[in-house]
Amino acid sequence: MASDKALRTRQSIIEAANALVASEGISALTMDNVAKKAGLSKGACTYHFKSKRELQTALLENYVHHLDEQLNKHEELFEGEPSDTLLSGYIQWFRSFNLDNHGWAAVGTSLLSEYCKDEELMKPVKEWYQKLFERIEQAPKEKQTALLIGIMALEGFFYTHKFGVDLVSPKMKREAWNFMVTSLMPSKVKTKKSAAK
Secondary structure, eight states, X not given: OOOHHHHHHHHHHHHHHHHHHHHHOGGGOOHHHHHHHHTOOHHHHHHHOSSHHHHHHHHHHHHHHHHHHHHHHHHTTEESOHHHHHXXXXXXXXXXXXXXXXXXXXXXXXXXXXXXXXXXXXXXXHHHHHHHHHHHHHSOHHHHHHHHHHHHHHHHHHHHHHTTOOOSOHHHXXXXXXXXXXXXXXXXXXXXXXXXX
């Protein structure tokens, strides 16, 4: 098992690679550049990632971990059945993302655009979406269509934002979110009191 120090170093390399991709694009992702960005020697970098392929795999796994964290974080703001809090959490997630995505828009766009044809690298991403769609399918029948429409609409919001073609006015976005809340979400979903503070 890797030591805490080794795990921290590994994570710092992943974060340096993300920062590099966000600022300079996927073409800048070389072991030399990542080592420099992380403030390490190339040897130290290759100790943790034997090849660029290993690093690419780690970046996509880290991206999926980020998706999990964000969905859970925003869904936990609401009370109710999982089939009811999913859309509420997704809407709140995009609202936060729209205000400040902390560089994840550039990272996500770069990784997914570059590796979308690579079945092996894309496996964790596809598994994440598979779990998402399974949650919709496991919802009560009468909620499935509204959930699917809402989630797919929000995916559209996410991807137009990521690709820089999110040219809809803030007012129209707010109106669209309010429409989803009033038309697609169960009225019994409530914001947790602790989250409302």
